[in-house]
Amino acid sequence: MNFAGSSILSVDQFSLDAIDTIFQVADLLEPVARRRKVTRVLEGAVLGNLFFEASTRTRLSFASAFERLGGSVSDTTGFTFSSISKGESLYDTSRVISGYVDTIVIRHPEEGSVREFSEATNIPVINAGDGIGEHPTQALLDLYTINGEFKRLSKSINGSSILVFGDLKNGRTVHSLVKILALYQNIRFVFVSPMGLSLPESLLEHIASRGHHYEVHNSLGPHIKNIDVVYATRIQRERMLDGELTEGYSENFRINAALVNSLFDKNTVILHPLPRDSREGAFDLSDDLNADERLAIFRQTDNGVQIRMALFALVLGVENQIESSLRDSNWFRPQYIGKQDAKFTKLK
Numbered sequence: 308m309n310f311a312g313s314s315i316l317s318v319d320q321f322s323l324d325a326i327d328t329i330f331q332v333a334d335l336l337e338p339v340a341r342r343r344k345v346t347r348v349l350e351g352a353v354l355g356n357l358f359f360e361a362s363t364r365t366r367l368s369f370a371s372a373f374e375r376l377g378g379s380v381s382d383t384t385g386f387t388f389s390s391i392s393k394g395e396s397l398y399d400t401s402r403v404i405s406g407y408v409d410t411i412v413i414r415h416p417e418e419g420s421v422r423e424f425s426e427a428t429n430i431p432v433i434n435a436g437d438g439i440g441e442h443p444t445q446a447l448l449d450l451y452t453i454n455g456e457f458k459r460l461s462k463s464i465n466g467s468s469i470l471v472f473g474d475l476k477n478g479r480t481v482h483s484l485v486k487i488l489a490l491y492q493n494i495r496f497v498f499v500s501p502m503g504l505s506l507p508e509s510l511l512e513h514i515a516s517r518g519h520h521y522e523v524h525n526s527l528g529p530h531i532k533n534i535d536v537v538y539a540t541r542i543q544r545e546r547m548l549d550g551e552l553t554e555g556y557s558e559n560f561r562i563n564a565a566l567v568n569s570l571f572d573k574n575t576v577i578l579h580p581l582p583r584d585s586r587e588g589a590f591d592l593s594d595d596l597n598a599d600e601r602l603a604i605f606r607q608t609d610n611g612v613q614i615r616m617a618l619f620a621l622v623l624g625v626e627n628q629i630e631s632s633l634r635d636s637n638w639f640r641p642q643y644i645g646k647q648d649a650k651f652t653k654l655k
């Protein structure tokens with residue numbers, strides 16, 4: 308894959324070789340993401356960070372990634388303060404903003420909208436989530452995290468068992484992750500969702516056509532065995548009509564310490580794209596696992612920075628300048644970012 312000048316719209320664009328290139332650049336940039344090193348390879352460049360749907364980590368991690376490469380960020384959030392609310396087309400918005408910035412990151416509620424946006428411009432456009440379509444950069448950081456955890460556990464992605472859990476119908480992170488994992492070999496996918504929120508049939512067919520195995524369930528329990536990775540997701544209520552759902556969506560859908568200890572072993576990796584829904588009555592990944600080293604969700608969010616840096620470096624063609632540009636940072640940073648992180652360092 309020729310990265311320079313390319314837009315990143317779907318995981319369908321990636322081969323295993325392209326993924327390897329992205330991960331190598333991400334490894335190189337890890338010390339910058341962890342604030343031990345500084346680089347200015349994108350000095351003078353400007354990112355347009357456009358979010359027309361709710362976001363915390365994706366928007367901020369893209370901005371942090373671009374700024375830590377030496378660039379600066381212009382952003383807009385929501386439709387209210389954008390000219391799209393005055394009836395402007397995606398084509399016009401895209402062409403206009405391209406006159407101001409060097410790369411555009413965009414999240415938009417309609418599937419296919421980011422591709423349409425990219426068709427009006429020659430500058431790289433990165434899909435940060437298009438409705439229930441795709442979220443390719445999340446899939447890359449999820450895969451990068453699985454890779455890192457598996458290296459430590461001496462496991463391989465080929466032949467592994469991945470439990471994908473939650474809202475598999477509307478979860479775009481799931482759609483992208485399943486396709487990117489399907490590039491590997493002989494994976495056993497175990498899909499668990501409430502009734503009515505199953506993975507789209509086309510994705511099941513895609514998996515089967517690549518020789519993987521899959522199981523479909525509507526509950527968690529002892530019938531789920533030998534899992535290497537749990538990928539839990541939030542029920543996407545904002546994509547449903549009021550009162551829609553939730554046949555069979557009950558306490559049984561809470562992934563808490565008791566359930567993890569009864570179903571999974573000590574080397575199972577637990578991931579979630581976040582946000583997890585911690586409100587009462589929402590059955591998601593529980594807080595009582597926060598000190599459990601199997602829970603890799605914050606290692607996962609941290610990894611988002613070097614993955615997004617790597618993509619910027621590649622699409623703007625500066626990846627070969629990184630190594631010689633690195634110098635030490637000189638400001639205060641804590642030894643461990645999170646309060647629970649100290650106990651995880653032995654995992655490295």
Ligand code: NCD
Nearest residue numbers: 365436479480541580581582
């Ligand atoms: C996800 C998204 O927006 O698709 N969040 C994220 O980007 N990490 C998942 C979600 O909203 O549930």
